[in-house]
Amino acid sequence: MTTSRRIWWRNCALQTDSEIISIDGMEDRIAPIGANVSKIRELISNLELCHHKADRWVYNIVEAIGSGETAKGLGSRSPGQHHPSETVWQNACAALSAWRAGxxxxxxxxxVGAIPAAQLLACLGEHSPLKEWQVQRVIEKIRSLIHWPRSCEDPAAQYAWILMSVGEYEFSYLNQCPDQYKEHEDFWWMTxxxxxxxxxxxxxxxxxxxxAIDMLWPCHWRFVENLRIVLDAIGGKLNPEKPFAACGRNITLLPIRRRMEIVSNTLKVFYSAADSDREVDRDLLALLGKPTAVKKWLAASLDKTIRLQLNPPADLRAISALSGPEWIK
Incomplete structure (x- = not known):
């Protein structure tokens, strides 16, 4: 009999294993869970190590576990605050829009990051109706996620997936052209x-x-390089020097990988009270404070989430590979 996966694990597992079941047991023993604890656990469930700010997010979560409360989370930034990455995303859209306009x-x-827009646009080569259609899809993908120039909730800012059917942490491949692209089904087919x-x-x-366009996430740590790969492909260059990285795809290249391994080691020492011959961060241990049953559950949950994202199980790894549906091969 398979134990159903709790919603907490949606960002790192499709099914349970013995360790997840054990951590769920820790939760059961401290139930009912208060609002602050639930909010901290939700932060763990929203963590994506491929995000360009993942290192900071992990620190915020550890800090919250130690203090027992948090004001952090998606959308918690003060109005008017501007992250440098937002300039990168907006400049990418502006440059691509200028190219489409002639x-x-x-x-x-x-x-666009460290790369001049002119250098990126040169990847596209000469204009063609197909290229213009593909570049528009790239613009729409980026804009749908960056609250610029419209809010992501604006119906006009919604992205129409090209080859994926997507829900939260669930997706499948399409088997026919979406209605939104029927007018240019030949362009869709070639893409x-x-x-x-x-x-x-x-x-x-x-x-x-x-x-690649569907999975071109602006928030990804490798966004600019991924964008270059996509624009190169639109321009006809299909053998990039570096591989495309998205979510779990090529997760081994994650630049904070070693740091996350140290965080994982530290969390395990905290909740298991066992010595470790692996490197730990004493400052994080101090931040966590005195162990309690609630803190141990949260720390174990964060540790397991980090390890599963760094080394996804086979079923998730197969999905992350983005090999596509059989009918396109």
Whole structure:
């Protein structure tokens, strides 16, 4: 008999294992859970290590576990605060929009991260109706997630997936052209069948351009490089020097991987009260304070979430590979 997975684990597991069952037992022994504790556990459930601010988010969660409360979370930033990454995202959209409007790439004087926009736009080559359609999909994907120029909740800002059918932490592949793209079904078909030849965790892989656009998350730590890969593919260059990374795809390349391993070691020492011969962060241990049953449950949950995201189980790894549906192969 398989124990059903609790909703807490939605960002790291499709099914339970013995360790998750044990951690769930820790939760049962401290029930009912108060509002502050539930909010902290929800922060863990929303954690994505591929996010460009994941290291800071993990610190905030550890701090919350130690104090027993938090004001942190998605959407908790004060109005008017502007993160440098937002400039990167907006400049990318502005540069691509200028290209679609006919501006020569050499005349678009904007930085997109550390790369001049003109250099990125040069990847596209000469204009064509197909390229313009594909670039518009890229613009819409980015804009749908960055609250610019419209709120993400605005119906006009919603992104129409090209090859994926997506819910929260669940997705499947489409088997036909979405209604939104029927007018240009030939462009949709060519985009779906354009294959980027890269690697996935070291193994040779093929990635549909449609999936690369669908999975072009601005919040990803490798957004600018991923954008370059997509624009290169639109321009006809299908063998990138670096592989496309998205969510769990190529998670081994995560730049904070070693740091997260240390955090995981530290959390385990905290909730298990066992010595470790692995590197731990004494400052984080001090931040966690005196162990309690609630803190141990939260720390164990965060540790398990980190480890599952760093080394996804086989079922999640297969999904993250983005190999696409059989009918496009």
């Amino acid at each position: 501006s020569p790439s050499t005349k678009v004087d904007l930085p 779906v069948h354009t294959m980027i030849h890269d690697t996935e965790n070291g193994d040779e892989a093929d990635l549909s351009l449609a999936l």
